[in-house]
Amino acid sequence: MAAKLLGERIKRKEDPRLIQGRAHYVDDIKLVGMLHLAFVRSPYGHARLTAINTGAARNAPGVVAVFTGEDLKGRLGFVPCAVEMDGLKIPEHPCLAIGEVRYVGEPVAAVVATGRYLAADAAALVEVDYDMLPAVTSMEQALEKGSPLVHESLGDNLAFVAKIEGGDWKSVEADPSLKVIRQRMINQRLGPMAIETRGVIASYSPGEDTLTVWSSTQIPHLLKTHLAILNKMDESRCRVIAPEVGGAFGSKLNVYGEEGVACFASRQLGKPVKWIEGRRENLAGTIHGRDQIDDVEIYAKPDGTVVGLKCFILADLGAYHQFLTPGIPTLTAMMVLGCYNIKNVFVETKGVFTNKMATDAYRGAGRPEATYIIERAMDLVARELGMDPVDVRMKNFPAPGKDIVLPTGVNYDTANYQKTLKKVLKLSGYSKLRKEQVRLRKKGKLLGIGLSTYVEICAMGPSSRMPAGGWESGTVRVEPTGKVTVLTGASPHGQGEETSFAQIVAGELGIPYDDVTVFHGDTAQVPMGIGTFGSRATAVGGSAIYYAAQRIKKKMARIAAHKLEIKPGEVVFADGKLQSKDGSKSVAFTEIVTEAYYARQLPPGVEPGLSELYVFEPPNFTYPFGAHVAVTEIDAQTGEVSLRNYFAVDDCGRILNPMLVDGQVHGGLAQGIGQALWEELIYDENGQLLTGTLMDYAMPRARQFPWFETANTETRTPVNPLGVKGVGEAGTIGSTPALVNSVVDAMSAFGVRHIDMPLKPEKIWVHLKQGAMPGRDAA
């Protein structure tokens, strides 16, 4: 593959507009006559709506319309869920509540006014009468008989039960020599917290009967389809544009009620309508992540071989399904064996409705939970058997290789877990650290060394395994001037694909990188697409681009061959030329382009023009992996944790642009460490969100991190022509267990086996105050 630009550290094409404040995010777009939308939201976790008085709001200055759920009934469809599963209960999910509210922040009424401030003023004037209903926010309570029901009509709060079973449990359970270790682990609720909140502008043109929607979304094409269905419009008349998107992390991989309402309002009023989410609305009403209770049982031989793992997963789905809600915990079940050759598995997953906001895909989506379970479990095994966590891991890795099938049914494309682990041990000076730990302990100082070796699932994915299609489209169009337009159905928002896709195409066509421009996000421009999530943009979207470029090359080679009187197979693309292998005959790239468009001397059977679409269907997911080490220090008086060092070795397959890979890893690490140490969304038993502002929800800040030491190994995947696996979630997935393992390691001096996240100082202090540290020199 002649792709010499691939692998280079190239500055991003998208940056000049972003660093000069010249990019356009949704809120930067203004349309003539634009109206502003504000929502009235439920302050209660569960209540009946007895009356909504919109009179005062309607009469307030600047107000154009006020809508309630009743106004939308039958005229605007329900918020969609794309997941199909046996026995899955899917409650109706109206865009504005009808009759009942089921979580704090649920939209109850929508006010449209001529200005942002006026809309906010009027929203405060809408009077809503609520009849309080008992709420349920604990999953275990929700599953008890007699629990309040989130949806009366469903009969109970159990949305689904799914099981995975593999191996021979009879013999495992009959083997008395096995150690059985049990642990409950709680994976707390998190906010995705893209710094740009959600936002949408819907603009309906009554004359043309067309609807154009700008939305801060990861999935413009899917959103278009669903907004058309919601609005009962022909999809051909709908267009969705994802302009610049200010981060998403899964939270914008969705179809939200507010988007539906904005479209509805615009269609009713014949004017553009804008809604920009506030941060408090974002905390309460944008999907949350994680929220599982995992009961784990591990069966291990005295030598450290893990022979079986059972896991009972309770997944808090919240009150309604969003786009992928029930699908997320099933990914946990699928990945729960991590990178270990464990022969027997049993996972039971229960999805539970509660009076909270829906959970859905948040960076990692189900895999961080799995990795947390298995990586904590491996440490528990090491602890129980008195082994070093490294040895337990090495013992249970499969031999390096390809096509490794686990009893969960997953099929790892390529694996070399030993290599990443060895590399991180070296990078971190692991054995030295262990010695330092012993030394410090004698002085009463607590140093923790935590390891995690993960495998995750990326490049989502084969369509057969995806709720709404797993392919991606790529178009390469060589314009008559020789400049190249690339269209991708993946809709990146910070990952840098405008750069890496240009690298791919420029490399393939042998033309300057600056001659290639990548566009995305506009359904009117890009013929079809799925979107960016699950580290699929490069692996799947990039592969589509790669193949589209191959089609272009094939055609250009035919034209060039005709001209140069050589065989098409002999044409080489390099340095802006198409030439024979020995270089003796050549023609300028642009000349062939002109030929293709002027079409005067095309070889017989060659169509004029140079535009090719390719839709890539990946044969499998990819399974990147890595090994991380976290070194923490714990203040023995207060329990405060500080992260001293962090080492990460990730294998994301082939690296197209090392700078972008590092960036993805760092961002992921910060999020994963954030979960381990600080972040948590807490509801009380009435369904009140107690951490509904940034004053309470602790976002990671710059000074809380040490310098991340990162490195890579490169094990290419055969799943796609580029050999890339994906790196978007690696940092998040690997770091959370590494941190917790590190802190628990430090606290093992106090007999601590497990502490649930986030590792707030008080939770650690509770253990510190209980006892003197054994082996400490008298102070």
Added chain:
Amino acid sequence: MIPESFEYHVPKTVDEAARMAAEFADDGKVLAGGHSLIPMMKLRLASPKHLIDLGRVEGLKYIREADGKIEIGALTTHFQAEYATLLKEKCPLLPETARAIGDVQVRNKGTIGGSLAHADPAADWPAAALALDAELKTVSTSGERWIPVSEFFVDLLTTSMNPGEILTAIRFPALPVRSGDAYAKHAHPASGFAVVGVAARVTLDEKGIVEKARVGVTGVSSKAYRASSVEAAITGKAPSSKNLDTASLHAVDGIDLNGDLYASAEYRGHLAKVYTARALALAVERAGGK
């Protein structure tokens, strides 16, 4: 997150400001740096009908030394206090406290007067003001007065200032010889406010014995307070770490402790003791003791 409408007033002098404050005593508020008030107005927790902006009042932004005391104008920003050379030399507790507040942008805008007047139970300045026996000058249409800090903080977000009174200056004693200042804070990971903040000033006698100790504690209960039992327990003693630790055990004596999602009352109490010991130890070290 949009404030309700209000009328905006821009006094140019303290007198004018005092007149306006009197006129709108019922439904008006004065605005200093706005970094507590504007967030509250955006949440519509405060909706004054009149806003009197002190930002353009002459002569409220200064740091000067007079009669062996340091006087700071109420509109002086946290940033100005953080970087003032005079303070670094003469009253180092103040820059150290200022530096612990929020972030750069907050310190650029927020004012010492605004913080003290606001009396947030987790604010940093109150601890320093208490540890230094500060005096606060207020002006109203009926004249001016100096309020000792011991009488200033009444309760959560409540001070002994009367409606219509404006805080104009705060006075602190400069650092005496053989003395050290220190501020130790455990910041809330989200808000940055003090979960516990302890300000200490320690003066040693010639033999190195604690002659005087002042400890101000914030974040722990509904208002900041002086930990007098700690002060009593260490005064006249050698500042050994053992003595400091023992004295610090009194940090929350008689205090009704706050508990919240981040730190229970019990843990807060514990933190207060640990941070008191740390602030004292640092102050002693800076005083030249060991």
Added chain:
Amino acid sequence: MKIGIKINGKWHENDVEPRLLLVHYLRDVASLTGTHIGCESSLCGACTVLLNGDAVKSCTVLAVQADGAEVTTIEGLARDGNLHPLQQGFWEEHGLQCGFCTPGMIMSACQLLARNPHPSRGEIREGIEGNLCRCTGYQHIVKAVEWAAEHSGK
């Protein structure tokens, strides 16, 4: 109320409601949308601009408070088509991903370098303490500021 603000060297005069926040003035009245809103609650720093040279969160300043003042936004940093060293540094060192936090981040860094032209890594982290970034994990931002410090004039 009539106010005048000099933004990036250019006077703007408008009649505004006293409650109008500076950030909305910049974005909606002066049409300078480079300054972003990430939280409207003084905690994310996306809205950071320089007000008379001081970095402030413009969502926590009333436009009327800035009457007569000079404001610098991200749009005002590049001179004669040349990127500001910080902008260049963010580009060179991949200091941004989605770019939403970037204008505020750069303005805070501007403040930092004005006060401390050669900050240590720790000082850089403190200097951007008021700015949240969810994408980068901050490390490349620190490098970007270092790059700018090394390449600034003098």
